Amino acid sequence: MVLDNLLQTVVFGLIEGSVIAVGAVGLTLSYGVTRFINFAYGEFLTYGAYLTVFLAAGLFGSSLPLPVAAVVAIVLVGLLGVAVSRVFFEPISQRGALPLLITSIGVSFILRNMLQGWVGVSAKQLPVPLMRRQDYFGLVRLTDLELGVIVVGVVTMLAIHLLLQRTMLGKRMRATSGNRSLAEVAGIDTTNVVRQTWFISAAAGALSGVLYAVLFSPFRPVVGFEYLIVIFAATLLGGIGRPYGAMLGALFIGLAMNFGSTYLSANYTRAYAFLILVGVLLVRPEGIRGGEF
Amino acid sequence: MADIGTIRRFDDALFSARGIETGYGDLQVLYGVDVDVQADEIVLLFGPNGAGKSTLMRALFKQLPLWDGTIEMDGQDFSTLTSNEMVPNGVAYVPQTENVFPNLTVGENLDIGSIHAADPEERRETMFDLFPKLGERRSQDASTLSGGERQMLAMARALMPDPDLLLIDEPSAGLAPQLIERAFEHVDTIRQAGTAVLMVEQNVKAALEVTDRAYALDMGENKFEADADTIRDSERVRDLYLGK
Numbered sequence: 001m002v003l004d005n006l007l008q009t010v011v012f013g014l015i016e017g018s019v020i021a022v023g024a025v026g027l028t029l030s031y032g033v034t035r036f037i038n039f040a041y042g043e044f045l046t047y048g049a050y051l052t053v054f055l056a057a058g059l060f061g062s063s064l065p066l067p068v069a070a071v072v073a074i075v076l077v078g079l080l081g082v083a084v085s086r087v088f089f090e091p092i093s094q095r096g097a098l099p100l101l102i103t104s105i106g107v108s109f110i111l112r113n114m115l116q117g118w119v120g121v122s123a124k125q126l127p128v129p130l131m132r133r134q135d136y137f138g139l140v141r142l143t144d145l146e147l148g149v150i151v152v153g154v155v156t157m158l159a160i161h162l163l164l165q166r167t168m169l170g171k172r173m174r175a176t177s178g179n180r181s182l183a184e185v186a187g188i189d190t191t192n193v194v195r196q197t198w199f200i201s202a203a204a205g206a207l208s209g210v211l212y213a214v215l216f217s218p219f220r221p222v223v224g225f226e227y228l229i230v231i232f233a234a235t236l237l238g239g240i241g242r243p244y245g246a247m248l249g250a251l252f253i254g255l256a257m258n259f260g261s262t263y264l265s266a267n268y269t270r271a272y273a274f275l276i277l278v279g280v281l282l283v284r285p286e287g288i289r290g291g292e293f
Numbered sequence: 294m295a296d297i298g299t300i301r302r303f304d305d306a307l308f309s310a311r312g313i314e315t316g317y318g319d320l321q322v323l324y325g326v327d328v329d330v331q332a333d334e335i336v337l338l339f340g341p342n343g344a345g346k347s348t349l350m351r352a353l354f355k356q357l358p359l360w361d362g363t364i365e366m367d368g369q370d371f372s373t374l375t376s377n378e379m380v381p382n383g384v385a386y387v388p389q390t391e392n393v394f395p396n397l398t399v400g401e402n403l404d405i406g407s408i409h410a411a412d413p414e415e416r417r418e419t420m421f422d423l424f425p426k427l428g429e430r431r432s433q434d435a436s437t438l439s440g441g442e443r444q445m446l447a448m449a450r451a452l453m454p455d456p457d458l459l460l461i462d463e464p465s466a467g468l469a470p471q472l473i474e475r476a477f478e479h480v481d482t483i484r485q486a487g488t489a490v491l492m493v494e495q496n497v498k499a500a501l502e503v504t505d506r507a508y509a510l511d512m513g514e515n516k517f518e519a520d521a522d523t524i525r526d527s528e529r530v531r532d533l534y535l536g537k
Contacts, residue, residue: 168404168408171397171401171404171405172405172408174394174396174397174401175394175397175405177396178394178395178396178397179391179394179395181356181391182388182391182392182393182394183377183394183405184356184375184376184377185354185356185376185377185380185386185388186377186380186405186406186408186450186451187377187378187379187380187381187408187409187454188377188405188408189377190377291396292395292396293396
């Protein structure tokens with residue numbers, strides 16, 4: 001019984017860790033090449049979830065099957081990320097991290113309130129079926145959707161790993177992250193690499209938002225902004241700008257949130273993430289200084 | 294042979310920079326510098342600290358905006374190219390510091406160099422022949438290399454596209470004395486393989502061993518230009534720049 005409970009908590013931690021990991025990797029990739037923390041990142045989660053709902057409900061014409069709607073939404077948010085960077089971030093990219101960071105806070109307000117003005121503050125939810133948890137090995141129980149979230153999380157991490165290690169785009173991204181000026185010298189069009197990174201970052205954010213919506217419907221236009229703190233905690237714990245660190249940080253935060261909820265109090269789920277965030281800044285402040293990937 | 298004191302113009306030069314002016318912010322550093330590099334030449338830039346040598350290299354490679362002046366190669370105007378467009382146009386540059394990607398392996402550093410290479414595999418083999426140490430360390434992160442190995446990797450990365458002209462800022466910087474001669478031998482090998490070289494070097498005496506011509510800069514202006522032999526034999530230069 002005690003063991004069952006423990007294992008079940010670990011599994012819940014892994015499920016949420018998958019959602020966080022996808023989000024944290026996206027955030028950390030954009031930091032890695034642009035060197036500023038994008039506070040508008042949470043809106044990519046929100047837009048991912050909302051666009052998926054709308055596309056699935058047929059708001060833009062014919063209603064799409066949920067997975068197709070999700071993929072289309074993710075691509076659209078990726079393009080939104082590129083647009084946001086071109087309009088807001090590229091023009092001031094030479095001014096240093098602080099103006100960019102503050103601009104991103106402004107961008108987050110704009111995106112969030114635009115959405116709110118459009119759809120209102122009432123909660124929406126994805127058309128996902130209610131599912132019964134199934135027994136696995138007589139030890140843990142989870143729904144097909146929860147299993148699906150873990151699978152999508154693992155596949156995404158593998159895809160990011162292969163992108164960074166095996167593809168020329170990944171190497172260009174890493175080179176730009178390691179030393180942008182040398183990357184230019186070596187003949188890399190780093191402006192283009194940054195745009196491609198924005199696409200990947202925003203798309204990962206959208207995917208994280210969709211996974212979140214699948215697990216924790218219903219949601220409101222502040223969903224991504226509120227979840228950003230959890231993603232920050234994971235990102236900083238792993239050292240911002242380091243994708244593999246973000247993955248590990250996400251697992252840790254996911255587990256901590258669920259262990260806290262199960263064994264301490266379920267009222268403070270996000271507070272556990274916040275506590276770790278504060279702890280990281282106190283004990284290991286170099287986490288926020290970040291590195292390259 | 295021209296006297297020391299005049300700046301010769303080479304109208305058939307591979308690479309010509311004329312009247313280069315640039316600086317940082319409001320601070321002007323270069324006041325109209327001329328440099329020519331002919332095909333297959335090794336040209337040295339020297340002068341006291343603060344003369345603007347590294348600034349000139351950065352300006353030539355578009356790491357700094359040109360305030361005035363023109364840059365031409367093979368009769369083509371390069372003045373408006375951006376830094377990353379220099380490489381596909383046959384010019385490569387090795388900065389003095391932070392000239393390798395520390396977070397990439399040796400092999401991956403060369404992959405980045407191969408972006409504009411016509412035959413990456415052949416070039417990679419050529420580089421490993423020239424710098425066998427790099428072949429041994431190809432799967433190691435560049436951050437784990439010694440200073441000398443880094444300098445080799447930086448040169449190899451820049452040479453991957455087989456450029457017509459290589460700009461090197463201080464090939465001997467940070468090297469142990471016994472490695473300095475090797476660095477200049479490498480520069481000579483590079484030239485023999487068909488790449489002209491323009492280098493900045495503090496270690497003028499050692500650099501002159503492989504150099505064909507040299508320019509002295511001072512206070513952001515051309516001081517003089519001459520063949521390497523002339524400079525080696527000149528008492529005035531020896532007193533001013535070579536010491537001892």
